[in-house]
Amino acid sequence: MELKQLQTIKNILTEGSYLKAAEKMGYAPSTVTLHIQQLEEELGIKLFEKEGRRMHLSKEGDFFWMNAKLLLEHADTFKKVMDNFVTGQMGHVRIGTISTIGRSLLIPKIIDFCKEYPNIKLTFELNSSEVITQKIINNQLDIGIGFAPPANLNLLFEPICLEPMDLLLPIGHPLVKKEEITLKDLSDVNLLLTESYCSYRNEIDKHFSTSGIPLKSMIQINDGRTIIQFVQAGIGCSILPVAAIEPVPDMTIRRKLANIEFSLMVGVIRKKVQLEKASERLYNELLYELKILGELKS
CATH class of the missing domain: 1.10.10.10 (Winged helix-like DNA-binding domain superfamily/Winged helix DNA-binding domain)
Structure with missing residues (x-):
């Protein structure tokens, strides 16, 4: 039959x-x-x-x-x-993003996508850029928003914008009174840092190492919000992405460092192979809209 x-x-x-x-x-x-x-x-x-x-x-x-x-x-x-x-009207899209970009820019776009395509299943997570990249490599995620991954022939990285980082100080810290704060001024300051494999931490380590300035840190925390709480309590200072400290948290002061810029390139990460149609649709929409936002920010 x-x-x-x-x-x-x-x-x-x-x-x-x-x-x-x-x-x-x-x-x-x-x-x-x-x-x-x-x-x-x-x-x-x-x-x-x-x-x-x-x-x-x-x-x-x-x-x-x-x-x-x-x-x-x-x-x-x-x-x-x-x-x-x-045709991409149904399917399963798995996407991960770093929290700073995800909360401020990406979540509204994902919500709009879900409203437009209610029959598409969505898996959405906030995580570190390193975890997101590894999950894409392991076929656990389709699309990621994060920092440029290590060279990998199987991955594509489309840069979107630079994510700047500033110094966050407790409101009564002695450095608050200085007109200019340099990297050298931080050599005797207890810096609250993220875990050693984190992209933010790597950016900080790179600048201190290049400048030959010792980095003092007694506390390592793997969560940006918790770091902010420690700064508010006067435990130490931290260099954090601007998106994470806008608006400036209570009991803290945000300052730029003189003669040096901490920043990381944010982009869209995926494998080079063809994605499922629904994932390709979301990827193209995100790439278009995030690039526009990146141009506005720059």
Whole structure:
């Protein structure tokens, strides 16, 4: 039994004859006749009887069609599902983003996407750029918003904008009174740092190392919000992304460092291979809108 044979039966019933069914399906009349003959031989029953000019199901044919048409309906439904999948109306999109960009820019775009495509399943997470990149490599995420990953022939990185970083001080810290704060001024300051593999930490380590200035840090915390709380409590200072400290938290002062700029390039990360259609759609929409926002920021 084949679906095209069931479709032929449906059209014969709708049109009333083999000839009209053949015209509707774009077949030769002999092809329609062959479909019915093959199915009758397979089932061992007579499917149709002629009454006047119209073809009607026999008693056996009626019993067969009551059950067989469900298969055709399921097939039609499945075809619609697949059509929606192929055109990007359905599917599963998995995306991860760093929290600073994610909360301020990306989440509104994701919400709009979910409203426009309610049949697309979404997995969305906030994480570090390093974790996001590794999950893309491991096929656990499709799209990532983060910092430039290490060179990898299988990954694409589309730069969007620079994410600047500033110094956050407790409100009563001695450095607050200085007109200019240099990197050297921080050599005796307890800096609250993120974990050693974090991109923010790498940027800070790089500048201190290049300048030959020792880096003093007694506390390492893997969460930016917790670092801010420690700064507010007067435990130390920190160099954090501007997006994470806008507006400036209570009991703190935000300052730029003189003669040096801490910043990281943010972009969209994905594998080079073709993504599922729904993921490709979101990737292109995000890339377009984030690039516009990046141009406005610059």
